[in-house]
Amino acid sequence: MVTQEQAVIRAVTSIDVARLAGVSQSAVSRAFSPGSSISDQTKQKVLAAAESLGYRPNRIPAIMLSGRSCMVGVVIGGLENPFYATALERLATALRENGLQVLLMHVDDALTLDNALDQLVSYRIDAIVTSLAIGSKTVAQALSRLRIPVVCFNSSLVGPWISTINSDNHGAGFAAAHLIMEKGRVRPVWLAGPERNAASLARGEGFLQGLQQTGASHIELTRLQGDDTYDSGYEAMLSLKRQGIRPDSLFASNDMMACGAMDALREEMDLRCPDDVIMLGYDNIPQAAWRSYDLTSFDQCTGKMVARALELLEKAFQAKDSSHSHTHIIDAKLIERGSTRLPL
Amino acid sequence: MVTQEQAVIRAVTSIDVARLAGVSQSAVSRAFSPGSSISDQTKQKVLAAAESLGYRPNRIPAIMLSGRSCMVGVVIGGLENPFYATALERLATALRENGLQVLLMHVDDALTLDNALDQLVSYRIDAIVTSLAIGSKTVAQALSRLRIPVVCFNSSLVGPWISTINSDNHGAGFAAAHLIMEKGRVRPVWLAGPERNAASLARGEGFLQGLQQTGASHIELTRLQGDDTYDSGYEAMLSLKRQGIRPDSLFASNDMMACGAMDALREEMDLRCPDDVIMLGYDNIPQAAWRSYDLTSFDQCTGKMVARALELLEKAFQAKDSSHSHTHIIDAKLIERGSTRLPL
Known part of the structure; x- marks a missing residue:
């Protein structure tokens, strides 16, 4: 439930901010878009006006118009394995650096995935990245039906829209x-x-x-x-x-x-x-x-795997038809330690 | 970028589904809301019609109208520590069971938090849950300014809208x-x-x-x-x-x-x-x-800490004014193992 106080504050729009700052509405938008072209002086004016009005940017109307949320559904399980935890950390960081947010879905198994997909997709996510080691045909079909790019790590899933990045x-x-x-x-x-x-x-x-x-x-x-x-x-x-x-x-x-x-x-x-x-x-x-x-x-060189995933997503977002599948293999690097180092 | 194919499919609305299934539009909505009152027969009709039209529910218009996204911003760092990884797993599961989604923000430190907050809030998140061990006044002020409920774990942050759940x-x-x-x-x-x-x-x-x-x-x-x-x-x-x-x-x-x-x-x-x-x-x-x-x-009994966080959020969402701060202490449980068990 939205409280009255919140409702009032949320009603402040970029038009109000632009008026107070004495700049255009698009300047307000640029001030809140990382990497946009805007002078420091203008940006400071906008931020000061926004601050005094309690304004925060609102992406929802843009999502409604474009159908693109800049959110990526990340479907994971098994965070008790430190490998998945650090891979998620790298993935979340890389997505954010590319202006994408992580809508996280933790599922225990493939059974709960189908219901999870409906919820994710209702937020108009742009893509799905998953490290679930699920290989069923049903799951692949459910993913393909979403008609958004899906990138899987170490998976045997195949189908339209589904790309896979595997360790060798x-x-x-x-x-x-x-x-x-x-x-x-x-x-x-x-x-x-x-x-x-x-x-x-x-x-x-x-x-x-x-x-x-x-x-x-x-x-x-x-x-x-x-x-x-x-x-x-x-x-x-x-x-x-x-x-x-x-x-x-x-x-x-x-x-x-x-x-x-x-x-x-x-x-x-x-x-x-x-x-x-x-x-x-x-x-x-x-x-x-x-x-x-x-x-x-x-x-597994998760840094490389994540970078490849970002490339695939970038290409898919720009393509007219991004239903083609790709498979990439990333070399694994042997880290030799004491457990294979025999005493001379 | 939305491809033309996607755009066409996304244009299918709940009205189309209702017409094909021969039910009301609200029945379509109920069919896609977990836990809603709807007969199995009607639900199956709706799902079949949705399937054949390639329809997926869309929450964005509802978010625009209500200002509530049912997304909770989860701000974390340090996933290389298995404690935070398993705590995140529990939190994500609990939120989903309560109909809330996780918009995940991984930050390396408090410095990157302020920029992160702007991005999170632009998605109209309903609340923030964080396990960052950050105690600065600046961060507390930035969080309070959002005017949405903030729940911190093991933190010394204080301020309006900020509640804290600490292990003892x-x-x-x-x-x-x-x-x-x-x-x-x-x-x-x-x-x-x-x-x-x-x-x-x-x-x-x-x-x-x-x-x-x-x-x-x-x-x-x-x-x-x-x-x-x-x-x-x-x-x-x-x-x-x-x-x-x-x-x-x-x-x-x-x-x-x-x-x-x-x-x-x-x-x-x-x-x-x-x-x-x-x-x-x-x-x-x-x-x-x-x-x-x-x-x-x-x-730390993270299960209890997460349950308490959900109670706090539920209360805050229902309150007229949820700016009051709460602090809860959860007993830690001593797990005795060999490292303190002296030989007799």
């Missing part, structure tokens, strides 16, 4: 296998993420291809699955212990599981990294650099 | 001191956060009062300061080492610094928790429960 998950998995083989390890573990996570699937395929390509016949691969959480990495090692398997190397689909696995190896099996088990993760979360883990990891 | 920082600091004294430790360290952080100040004051109240005269307190990051906790212990100080207990203003301190004590000074040093942190971030740290910490 396959290539990184391949590189992880080669690193493990180079160090002479023969009992590797592949610790996968959730079954329908496209990024995890690609990392696993790359890893297996890498192992096969070395031609080594004596490799004993163990495949385990977690759900991208620390606890699931810990649990996975407990299941190894129960099976009497003693690994000498491990590639985890993300750092959270790798940290859990490393703690379990030490606490439950008295195995140390890197002496007993060399280990690689994915995402290069801040905790990978913490001394208790010192974990080798693949950095 | 002082009480928790007091309890930390008593726990350390009970365990017979006499060389405690207080590791503070940034100088102007109101929460850190209150935690430190509570801790000092707690130490004084025990009446022990042989306590050798060391005060150190970090910037709430892991690295600063690590660095703080290095400075202790250089001074030749060997602590037997530590209370850190947040868990990130505690984790850094614990790693440094082990790596650089060969001191273990809890045998050599008992340690407490604040925030109960997920990493506090990771086996490498097993850190005793104060949980």
Whole structure:
């Protein structure tokens, strides 16, 4: 509910400000648009008049006329993973620097996404950016139907209007296998993420291809699955212990599981990294650099991924028809730390 | 830029949908408002008609008429701290459950806040919720001038329209001191956060009062300061080492610094928790429960803090005059883990 006081103050328009400042209405508009061409003197006059009248710019009429809100719907889940939290931070900063606002939608899973989309779209958002690892055809269709540009990170979604920016998950998995083989390890573990996570699937395929390509016949691969959480990495090692398997190397689909696995190896099996088990993760979360883990990891270079997303959006906004799909692959960067650095 | 195709599709109105579905225009509106009273049969008719016409609800005209957007500006910084990331997740979920959307503004510091506020307010947000630990008078004045409800977490901001929800920082600091004294430790360290952080100040004051109240005269307190990051906790212990100080207990203003301190004590000074040093942190971030740290910490009960924020907003939206300030204190919950659990 709007209070009377608010209503009165909100009724102050840019015309009132222009009159008091002795400038044109468009000068008032420019004074409140970052990067607009306006002299300092005029801008100061406008701001002083606006201040004394209690005026704040109002974008709503412009949205109504243009159908463009300069808001981007950002759909995320899993902020408890520091990787998504820092990626969101970078994305929000980049969007703001490009004059776009973030209408944030946190969803627990794809099930709640459809209802969420209706709400987002009712605000006339210009685009959607999402890092949800959802791959269903239904979700892709729901997104395509919006007829606004959609940019997905690490997703297998395909359809009109949907573009995808992926880390080179396959290539990184391949590189992880080669690193493990180079160090002479023969009992590797592949610790996968959730079954329908496209990024995890690609990392696993790359890893297996890498192992096969070395031609080594004596490799004993163990495949385990977690759900991208620390606890699931810990649990996975407990299941190894129960099976009497003693690994000498491990590639985890993300750092959270790798940290859990490393703690379990030490606490439950008295195995140390890197002496007993060399280990690689994915995402290069801040905790990978913490001394208790010192974990080798693949950095997704989210800065580059975000920059590419902004380019895609910019192009889409300018295109006559922006329904074409694009797929971009960004190289992952191997950050070598103690967990793969063998003592000489 | 709106493409022609988009423009055509967006021109479909609720009147078109009502006509095709053979229902009233208000029935269309109710079909798209979660929780509205509408029969399943009518709702299905509306959704089918909307689907075939490519109609999506449009809130912009309603925002223009009412001045209320049902968007809440959420101003945050420091998402690299898992505490803020999970708090944001809870807040976003709670707001959505109450029919409110999150217009997210990530700011690095108070300096960028003022410009950010102009942008937020131009979208006619209904309120602001912020966890920025900013205490300047200028910021408080800028927020009060907006004349919309502002809810701050762990802040010392005061002024009309501004309400504050704080963890019981002082009480928790007091309890930390008593726990350390009970365990017979006499060389405690207080590791503070940034100088102007109101929460850190209150935690430190509570801790000092707690130490004084025990009446022990042989306590050798060391005060150190970090910037709430892991690295600063690590660095703080290095400075202790250089001074030749060997602590037997530590209370850190947040868990990130505690984790850094614990790693440094082990790596650089060969001191273990809890045998050599008992340690407490604040925030109960997920990493506090990771086996490498097993850190005793104060949980801020963000679920309760968020619920209180929603109550404050609800009241403010219904009030004739919502410029009154409120301050609420939420008890912190001590989560005891291995870092304070001495071997028998």
